[in-house]
Each structure stands twice: as C-alpha cells, then as structure tokens.
Amino acid sequence: PIGEQVKILIWRDKKEKELIVTIGDLENVVKTETTSLKARLGGEFRPVTPEELEKYNLEPSGGVVITWLDPNGPLAEVGLEVKDIILSIEGVPINDLESFASLIKRIPPNQKITLLVVDHRRGNTVYVQVLIK
16 A cells, blocks of 8 residues: 555665665656656656657657647747657756656756757757756
8 A cells, every 4th residue: 555664675786685665656756757847847748659759760769749838938938849859958868758857856956958859840959958947
C-alpha cells in the first residue's frame, strides 16, 4: 500500500545492502513533474512520436514536443511554438519526458539555459536561450 515502508536488498559495489523505502504513488510523481515544468517553462510536453522522428530525421531518443504554451511564459517569450521539439538542454540530450523533467528540476531558478529545438514549421534546428523561472 502507498505510504508503507518496506525493506529491499540491492547490490552496490559487489556488496549486498539493505534499504528501507516508502512506497509512493507514480501518478502523483508525474503530476508533480508536469506542474513543475508548466510553472518553470510555461509549457506542457509529450514524447516525440515515431512519425515525428522520421519527419524531422531525428535520433531515436527524440526529445519532447511542446503541446501547450502560456503566452507569457519563458518558452513563448523566446518565440517557441506548440509542436516545436526540444532536443537538448545545455548540450544534454533529452531522451524522454522523465529525463527532461529531471534536467529542468536541477537548474536553479532565474537561470538562462540553452535549448536545442526543432522548428516544427521549417524543420530547422536552432539554439535558443531561455530564462527559466
């Protein structure tokens, strides 16, 4: 059950180690990550589809697609649009939505970051600097 503490065994450095973990709710974790991205970047995102990978000739890791933008948010302020694809943050490739959220979470507030983005209209890849909240 959620909230229950359980013991687990792991192997680290060729040694068995016992840990106590608290069972969580994945749905709440995903909601929290989504809320954080919306607040910090002013957008919502989804994984890239196989069709988009092919259309833009992208690597299988792909990145994330912008699905919604706050017109006053950081991404909209630099000219990004719904359907643009974010491929990397500060040169670190975005493999999936979870890695994207994890990277954004580690960046301090009010810091400029460089994103590599596919412009969905032309298919061009461009770098943009964004001040995240």
